[in-house]
Amino acid sequence: EIVMTQSPATLSVSPGERATLSCRASQSVSSNLAWYQQKPGQAPRLLIYGASTRATGIPARFSGSGSGTEFTLTISSLQSEDFAVYYCQQYNNWTFGQGTKVEIK
Amino acid sequence: QVQLQESGPGLVKPSQTLSLTCTVSGGSISSGGYYWSWIRQHPGKGLEWIGYIYYSGSTYYNPSLKSRVTISVDTSKNQFSLKLSSVTAADTAVYYCAREEAYCGGDCYNAFDIWGQGTMVTVSS
Numbered sequence: 001e002i003v004m005t006q007s008p009a010t011l012s013v014s015p016g017e018r019a020t021l022s023c024r025a026s027q028s029v030s031s032n033l034a035w036y037q038q039k040p041g042q043a044p045r046l047l048i049y050g051a052s053t054r055a056t057g058i059p060a061r062f063s064g065s066g067s068g069t070e071f072t073l074t075i076s077s078l079q080s081e082d083f084a085v086y087y088c089q090q091y092n093n094w095t096f097g098q099g100t101k102v103e104i105k
Numbered sequence: 106q107v108q109l110q111e112s113g114p115g116l117v118k119p120s121q122t123l124s125l126t127c128t129v130s131g132g133s134i135s136s137g138g139y140y141w142s143w144i145r146q147h148p149g150k151g152l153e154w155i156g157y158i159y160y161s162g163s164t165y166y167n168p169s170l171k172s173r174v175t176i177s178v179d180t181s182k183n184q185f186s187l188k189l190s191s192v193t194a195a196d197t198a199v200y201y202c203a204r205e206e207a208y209c210g211g212d213c214y215n216a217f218d219i220w221g222q223g224t225m226v227t228v229s230s
Contacts, residue, residue: 001168034216043201043220044152050214087152091215094142094154094167 002026004088006097012105019075021100023088028068032091035064035073038099039084047086048073078102107132109202109221117196117228123189127202127221128182134160135180140205142217143176143187145198153198157205158185192228199223 003026013019023033031051036044046055048064051071061076075082083104088097113125127141134141143155156166158176166174175188189196203217 031212032214034214036217043203043223044217045220046216046218049208049216049218050212053208053214055216055218089152089216096152096154098151 002029002090002092002095004090004095004097006086006088006100008100009098010101010103012103013078014105015080016077017105019078019082019102021073021075021086021102023066023071023073023097025069025071025090029090029092031067033064033066033071034089034091035062036087036089037082037084038087044087075102107204107219109204109219111200111202111221111224113224113226115225115227117192117226118230119193119228120191123187123192123196123200123226123228125187125200125202125224125226126184127186128184129204130183133180134178134183134185136160138207140215141176141178141185142203142205144201144203144217144220146201146223147195147198155187155189155200194228197226197228199225 005024007022033051035048038044052064063074065072085099085101087099108130110128117123140157142157158164158178173190178185201223202221204219206218207213207215
């Protein structure tokens with residue numbers, strides 16, 4: 001099983017600042033990686049697929065990069081609605097990372 | 106647009122079988138091109154993929170749950186269902202149904218693009 005490890009577990013950021021979230025795979029997943037955002041009491045929402053392609057309707061401040069085993073989700077200027085938990089997920093056997101909580105600093 | 110809605114008992118006794126149904130509206134399961142999955146989230150924890158079904162009936166399950174999981178599809182009702190047998194308290198979770206789409210342009214990349222709202226299932230006597 002491919003294990004996905006996200007860091008940090010919690011990221012404290014001020015509104016308007018840049019947030020950088022990391023996701024590492026225990027073995028190469030090529031670009032078969034997606035990012036999701038989850039707010040309390042809600043289902044996850046797809047942000048990024050193919051490691052770097054924004055899903056429909058996702059603002060340009062969200063960007064993804066990486067391939068192989070190292071991936072990054074960047075939120076260029078945090079808005080109030082962006083404070084949430086973010087998960088990475090690899091497609092090879094559908095495992096998710098444990099999540100990074102982005103909280104207000 | 107396509108929407109998914111989970112339904113089923115919110116309370117299941119230990120050793121019994123958990124049964125949930127996902128109703129798809131705004132689109133047809135039979136149209137093909139998508140995989141229909143179940144995913145769960147233990148309280149305060151991360152996400153765990155349970156398995157998927159294609160409209161043809163082909164399935165694939167998480168190896169860690171495979172011995173207890175059955176996913177089926179009813180195209181006439183535009184629904185797919187989850188059965189998880191011999192449940193314990195460790196199966197207490199929010200259960201989501203989700204659609205997996207393949208985004209193809211040269212290479213294909215899959216992701217869960219539409220999710221149901223989730224349903225909480227508690228295993229307790």
